[in-house]
Amino acid sequence: MRALTFAALLVTTLGYSAWAQSPSEHEGHHPDQKEAPAGKPAAPTEMPRGASPSQGMMGGNMQMPDMMRMMGMMRQSGDGMETIDRVEGRIAFLRTELKITDSQASAWNAFADALRINAKTLGEMRDSMMMAQQSTGSPDLVQKLTLQEKWLAARLEGTRAMKSALANLVGSFSDEQKKAADEVLAPQMGMMPMMSAMRGGATTGMGMPGSKPPK
Numbered sequence: 001m002r003a004l005t006f007a008a009l010l011v012t013t014l015g016y017s018a019w020a021q022s023p024s025e026h027e028g029h030h031p032d033q034k035e036a037p038a039g040k041p042a043a044p045t046e047m048p049r050g051a052s053p054s055q056g057m058m059g060g061n062m063q064m065p066d067m068m069r070m071m072g073m074m075r076q077s078g079d080g081m082e083t084i085d086r087v088e089g090r091i092a093f094l095r096t097e098l099k100i101t102d103s104q105a106s107a108w109n110a111f112a113d114a115l116r117i118n119a120k121t122l123g124e125m126r127d128s129m130m131m132a133q134q135s136t137g138s139p140d141l142v143q144k145l146t147l148q149e150k151w152l153a154a155r156l157e158g159t160r161a162m163k164s165a166l167a168n169l170v171g172s173f174s175d176e177q178k179k180a181a182d183e184v185l186a187p188q189m190g191m192m193p194m195m196s197a198m199r200g201g202a203t204t205g206m207g208m209p210g211s212k213p214p215k
Contacts, residue, residue: 087119097184104172111165118158
């Protein structure tokens with residue numbers, strides 16, 4: 001039983017998850033689309049949610065590359081993927097929701113810079129991982145773990161920087177701002193999947209166990 005549990009956790013960690021929509025989900029987006037006549041090539045399937053055009057091209061006529069599956073699982077497990085894109089929009093949203101005052105501007109700018117640097121670092125690493133797979137093909141098991149190790153190391157460094165900047169900022173918050181921070185900061189910093197997994201006793205893609213031991 002322990003061997004089966006470890007194998008299941010390993011598969012989860014390496015990110016073997018399907019990105020493509022199911023047929024029923026696809027039909028739901030196009031309820032009026034008529035069935036293509038027999039003998040004609042089927043229309044291209046929709047691109048998986050969250051994928052860019054370049055990502056779709058990388059797969060060609062083959063199945064989605066292993067790296068894309070890994071990235072999809074990392075996004076779902078709270079490994080920071082959702083903190084990369086549209087960082088300026090998220091920063092503007094947070095500033096508005098937290099009602100940052102003029103006296104808090106300096107501490108806020110330091111925190112915002114930490115968010116920007118983290119997004120830039122992870123974005124560059126994501127792109128380099130994609131390009132590496134294009135040139136070398138699908139990574140083997142050891143290579144996947146090596147890539148995950150590099151990703152988690154970058155995440156740790158970024159998390160430490162954000163934590164330091166946030167601690168200084170929160171020290172100047174009013175009670176109302178602290179309450180708002182609890183509500184809006186966690187999802188914007190990629191913490192919600194991790195916290196949900198910890199409450200439910202699951203294991204995240206970071207290999208972090210929850211509160212309930214496996215049976």
